[in-house]
Amino acid sequence: MSNLPQQKKGIFPGVIHQTTTYKPVLFHSTIQNESKETKEIKENLEEKNTKENTKEKNTKENTKENTKEKNTKENLKENSKEISKENSKTNQKKEQKEEKQKKISQVPITKTEAKRFHKFETLLEQDICDIEQLKKLSWSGIPNVFRPTVWRLLLGYLPINKSRRTISLEFKRKEYKEAVERLFNKSIRKTDFESKNLHQIKIDLPRTQPNSDLLRQKILQKMLKRILYLWAIRHPASGYVQGMNDLTLPFLYVFLNELLGQDTDLESVDAEKIDKDELANIEADIYWCLTKLLDGIQDNYTFANPGIQRMVFKMQGLVHKIDSKLHDFLRNKKIEFLHFAFRWMNCLLVREFSQSLIIRLWDTYFSEQESVAVFHVYVCVAFLTNFSKDIMSKDENELLIFLQHIPTKDWNEENLKIILAQAFLWKSLYENAQSHLKIIELEDLAPNDDAAIANLSVIANENKASFREIGNLLIEQIKKVEPNLQRNFLHLIDRILRDVDGDYVKFFESKIDLIITILLKSDKENSQRFMMDYLLKWDEDGLFPHEFISKKMNFISDFDIENENLNQNQNQNQNQNQNQNQNQNQNQNQNQNQNQNQNQNQNQNQNQNQNQNQNQNQKSKSKSKSKFSLQ
Amino acid sequence: MNEEEEKYDLKIILLGSSKVGKTTLVNRLTQGTFENPEQTTGATFSKKKYQGELQEYTFSIWDTAGEERFDSLSSFYCRNSGCELILYDITDRNSFTNLDRFFDKLQYTNEDSFVILIGTKLDLIEETSKLRKVTLEEGKKKANDKNSYFFEISSKTGHNIQELWETVGDLFEKNSQKNEIKHRQDNNHFQINSFTNNQKKKNCC
Numbered sequence: 120m121s122n123l124p125q126q127k128k129g130i131f132p133g134v135i136h137q138t139t140t141y142k143p144v145l146f147h148s149t150i151q152n153e154s155k156e157t158k159e160i161k162e163n164l165e166e167k168n169t170k171e172n173t174k175e176k177n178t179k180e181n182t183k184e185n186t187k188e189k190n191t192k193e194n195l196k197e198n199s200k201e202i203s204k205e206n207s208k209t210n211q212k213k214e215q216k217e218e219k220q221k222k223i224s225q226v227p228i229t230k231t232e233a234k235r236f237h238k239f240e241t242l243l244e245q246d247i248c249d250i251e252q253l254k255k256l257s258w259s260g261i262p263n264v265f266r267p268t269v270w271r272l273l274l275g276y277l278p279i280n281k282s283r284r285t286i287s288l289e290f291k292r293k294e295y296k297e298a299v300e301r302l303f304n305k306s307i308r309k310t311d312f313e314s315k316n317l318h319q320i321k322i323d324l325p326r327t328q329p330n331s332d333l334l335r336q337k338i339l340q341k342m343l344k345r346i347l348y349l350w351a352i353r354h355p356a357s358g359y360v361q362g363m364n365d366l367t368l369p370f371l372y373v374f375l376n377e378l379l380g381q382d383t384d385l386e387s388v389d390a391e392k393i394d395k396d397e398l399a400n401i402e403a404d405i406y407w408c409l410t411k412l413l414d415g416i417q418d419n420y421t422f423a424n425p426g427i428q429r430m431v432f433k434m435q436g437l438v439h440k441i442d443s444k445l446h447d448f449l450r451n452k453k454i455e456f457l458h459f460a461f462r463w464m465n466c467l468l469v470r471e472f473s474q475s476l477i478i479r480l481w482d483t484y485f486s487e488q489e490s491v492a493v494f495h496v497y498v499c500v501a502f503l504t505n506f507s508k509d510i511m512s513k514d515e516n517e518l519l520i521f522l523q524h525i526p527t528k529d530w531n532e533e534n535l536k537i538i539l540a541q542a543f544l545w546k547s548l549y550e551n552a553q554s555h556l557k558i559i560e561l562e563d564l565a566p567n568d569d570a571a572i573a574n575l576s577v578i579a580n581e582n583k584a585s586f587r588e589i590g591n592l593l594i595e596q597i598k599k600v601e602p603n604l605q606r607n608f609l610h611l612i613d614r615i616l617r618d619v620d621g622d623y624v625k626f627f628e629s630k631i632d633l634i635i636t637i638l639l640k641s642d643k644e645n646s647q648r649f650m651m652d653y654l655l656k657w658d659e660d661g662l663f664p665h666e667f668i669s670k671k672m673n674f675i676s677d678f679d680i681e682n683e684n685l686n687q688n689q690n691q692n693q694n695q696n697q698n699q700n701q702n703q704n705q706n707q708n709q710n711q712n713q714n715q716n717q718n719q720n721q722n723q724n725q726n727q728n729q730n731q732n733q734n735q736n737q738k739s740k741s742k743s744k745s746k747f748s749l750q
Numbered sequence: 751m752n753e754e755e756e757k758y759d760l761k762i763i764l765l766g767s768s769k770v771g772k773t774t775l776v777n778r779l780t781q782g783t784f785e786n787p788e789q790t791t792g793a794t795f796s797k798k799k800y801q802g803e804l805q806e807y808t809f810s811i812w813d814t815a816g817e818e819r820f821d822s823l824s825s826f827y828c829r830n831s832g833c834e835l836i837l838y839d840i841t842d843r844n845s846f847t848n849l850d851r852f853f854d855k856l857q858y859t860n861e862d863s864f865v866i867l868i869g870t871k872l873d874l875i876e877e878t879s880k881l882r883k884v885t886l887e888e889g890k891k892k893a894n895d896k897n898s899y900f901f902e903i904s905s906k907t908g909h910n911i912q913e914l915w916e917t918v919g920d921l922f923e924k925n926s927q928k929n930e931i932k933h934r935q936d937n938n939h940f941q942i943n944s945f946t947n948n949q950k951k952k953n954c955c
Contacts, residue, residue: 319817322769329786360819361768361789423822457826461792470791516808519795 239265248272248279258486260479260532267377270370271404273485274411295403299345302352316351316359320344327364334368336390342398343367346406350413357420362465366412369469369478370405415490419465427464430496431456434503437496437549442504448511452518459522463499467491471502472527476535483539493550497542505538590626597637609638609653616662628663631671639678650675758797758810760922761830763859765852766837767845768816771870771905775837776813778905779915790815793827800919807922809833821851828858832925833866833918840869840902843883846892853896864921865898868914872904 239262242253253272261269271277278287309317324340324347333339346367351359375385378397390398418426435456439446449456462470467484469477480498487494503510506525513521527534612634616624627634638646651672658668764772773787773794780796793814800807812831814824828834836852838845849867856865869889875882886902893900899917903910 319768323789326786326789329788357819361815361817362791364789420819422819424819455826457792457823458795461823465791470788516797520797523795 236262239269243268243272244281246281248281250279254486254488258483259536261482263376263381266478266482267373270373270408270481270485274408276404276407276411291407292400292403295349295406296399299349302349303345312355312358313352317344317348319361320347320351320359320364323361323364328368332386333388333390338390338398339371342402343371343405346402346409349406350410354413354417357417360420360465362462363409363413363420365466365469367405367409369474369481370408371401372474373478374401374404412491416467416492419492424465426492427461428457430464430492430499431460433496434460434499437500437545438503440549441500441545442507445504445507445510452515454519454522458519460499460503462523463502464495467495468498468502471525472530472535476527476530476532479532479535480539494542494546497546497550498538500545501538501541505541590630594630594633594637597634609634609649613653613656616657624662628667632674635671635675635678639675643678647675647678759800759807759926760809760832760918761812762809762833762835762918763812763814763824763828763831764835764837765814765824765828765855766816766868767839767842767848770816770837770839770842770845772813772816772837774905775835775868775870775903775911776811778908778911780811784906789817792820792823800915800922802919802923807919809918809922818851825855825858828855831859832863833922834859834863835866835868835918836898837868837870838884838889839871840884840889841871841874841881846884846888849892862925864925865896866914866917867893867896867898867900869900869902870905872902872909873906876904876907 235256238256242248242256243265250272253269257269257273268277272279276291277284321344324343325335327343328334343364347359347363350363351357372385375388376383378393378401379385379388413420416426418424419430420426435446438456467477468480472480484491484494502525510518510521612627616627635650638650654668654671654675657663658665764776766772768789773790774784776794776796777783777785777787780798790813793812796811796813798809798811800809812827814820814827834852834856836849838849840846853865856863867889869884869886889902890900899921901910901914901917903914905911
């Protein structure tokens with residue numbers, strides 16, 4: 120299926136026009152003095168020379184139009200000169216003079232914009248950049264002209280100490296080039312891991328944003344290939360994973376625009392004509408920035424994608440709190456969050472928005488105090504709930520397709536800002552209450568399916584310290600739910616035992632008798648077989664000592680309900696359901712919680728009054744199903 | 751919970767290594783187009799109507815990501831699936847030797863779902879037969895071993911696409927008719943996804 124259409128033309132389409140309409144959009148700042156500003160910033164980086172900030176204001180549209188083309192060309196030429204290693208002071212001075220002589224018009228901006236612009240300027244000129252201030256300022260968007268430098272600073276690629284920036288940048292770029300040379304040394308044979316990664320990268324790049332002409336150029340594909348391959352080799356825990364190719368693109372666009380001028384339409388650029396040294400620098404910069412970005416979210420890409428699972432699960436929990444109607448609607452329609460949100464997490468929404476909006480979104484992401492992963496979840500929540508009404512108006516035929524292709528074609532920065540503001544609000548409300556939220560999640564979300572189980576397992580893993588609390592909570596839950604769900608819990612425990620070591624294993628070792636008792640009491644015939652299966656598996660995989668397992672096996676086979684002290688008689692009315700096929704149960708029994716604990720039920724079902732009716736319905740339905748499956 | 755859970759008559763899932771042409775096949779089936787798509791992340795959902803003998807059905811199609819890293823996810827998507835299309839690229843030997851990875855996923859699908867093994871990119875070898883890395887016989891044999899149906903197709907030229915789709919529909923109808931009888935006996939409304947048909951599967955190509 121095709122994804123959301125990407126903007127074909129230009130990276131910042133509409134920017135120029137909007138700036139002339141006095142729109143108070145901070146992001147759209149002065150386009151025309153960008154070339155000059157870029158230069159200035161770069162010069163700042165290159166050497167410590169102080170220089171005056173010239174700001175000319177000229178509101179004449181004509182001048183703007185005339186100088187645009189000229190600027191771009193000159194900018195390209197000058198920039199190439201600037202960054203090149205042979206760059207000499209005299210050269211720069213000369214250019215500075217030229218710069219002053221050039222009559223660069225400045226697009227009219229609002230006072231707020233001008234103020235912000237000036238703040239950026241000041242911050243970037245500091246000997247030691249106040250990174251906290253920079254983050255605060257950048258959170259609401261970075262003017263195009265400052266973005267490349269600010270991104271490098273925010274991501275920690277560029278040192279905050281201004282005097283060290285040039286050297287550091289040179290060093291890092293050199294390091295990258297050498298690493299790539301070593302990596303692509305043909306005399307060294309590739310390992311399986313290496314050739315597998317390279318193969319995947321090679322087949323992904325030709326189909327990255329298939330509508331983009333820019334990305335069809337072989338020279339750029341080769342460049343991205345080197346970046347991704349080096350990253351993969353240096354991060355063997357995950358290697359290259361699909362989606363990383365998408366994450367390189369915003370960097371590519373931002374750095375290309377820095378080199379070629381902010382108003383260059385990248386789609387019409389012939390990359391072969393770009394100075395090779397400049398392109399090599401861009402390549403190194405993309406690599407390092409990508410590395411910094413992925414550092415914070417690497418567990419999205421390791422085995423079984425725990426980072427993504429965790430984010431999706433957290434998102435679901437938050438939607439449950441923030442927009443419970445939507446949450447219940449999706450649940451009733453049997454829509455799993457993973458079905459649509461996986462891609463949101465895996466590609467950081469790159470596939471859901473146009474490039475210009477993604478770049479704006481990343482301004483905020485890089486300005487966040489914590490890892491991108493934290494705020495991103497709130498943005499996804501805000502994004503989803505923003506479409507709450509639309510989603511709930513869809514019939515089931517359209518629903519999933521809508522969710523997988525949320526229409527953002529007409530979105531502009533204002534829409535995004537609303538999402539960001541909401542996300543910010545919710546983050547401040549809920550992020551600190553996370554531990555609380557997690558417990559609620561455990562209680563609210565019975566493990567209906569594999570996804571929930573996987574997520575619970577992730578939470579268990581995260582909260583190793585509170586294993587007793589979580590373990591006991593799980594056992595409490597087992598007591599409360601009906602037999603087929605109890606077996607799902609066993610599946611969960613199995614997952615935890617495999618994913619988490621140490622304390623959990625010991626804990627469940629001590630509790631296994633209790634668990635067996637609960638299970639056999641509620642449904643002896645089926646649970647006996649079921650429990651034995653697990654014990655055999657655990658024995659095979661060496662999770663518990665052999666003697667321990669055989670003891671437990673005896674315990675199960677000798678188990679006699681009559682001899683046990685029956686505290687609960689919860690199974691009386693459920694025996695009909697006992698023979699249900701396990702597979703079917705997993706899908707059918709969402710929300711089913713037929714036990715005497717009404718409070719628990721009320722937590723799970725939105726409508727308390729209908730609670731009992733609902734349960735009755737569910738019961739009769741599953742009854743009929745079980746009959747069916749038996750035939 | 752209610753009827754909604756059975757909103758699609760058949761769940762079809764596409765499995766196979768990266769770049770064998772899963773999304774391309776879906777696009778061919780649902781839109782009749784051939785283009786170079788973006789790589790799939792997670793899984794993409796789409797649907798297609800099938801005109802049966804007596805009534806129209808709606809099939810849901812789940813197009814999964816082929817990359818190994820997303821393997822755990824595809825097991826998740828396999829749940830409740832009634833038809834699995836397992837694809838390999840006849841010009842890519844690896845995509846064929848890797849097939850068992852996907853046949854292993856069948857444990858997560860409906861017990862009585864049917865499987866169709868599909869060799870893709872037939873158009874490529876029509877020009878240069880050298881490109882073929884997996885013979886027709888090998889494909890058939892694999893399908894036979896795995897008790898599944900078999901096709902070689904081209905999403906580009908549309909070769910065998912119609913035949914494939916009709917086979918899916920026929921098999922579905924055969925299965926569902928048997929189910930319907932049981933359902934009526936059960937005095938239950940029509941349901942799918944639960945084929946009790948365990949008939950021996952045969953090859954067709």
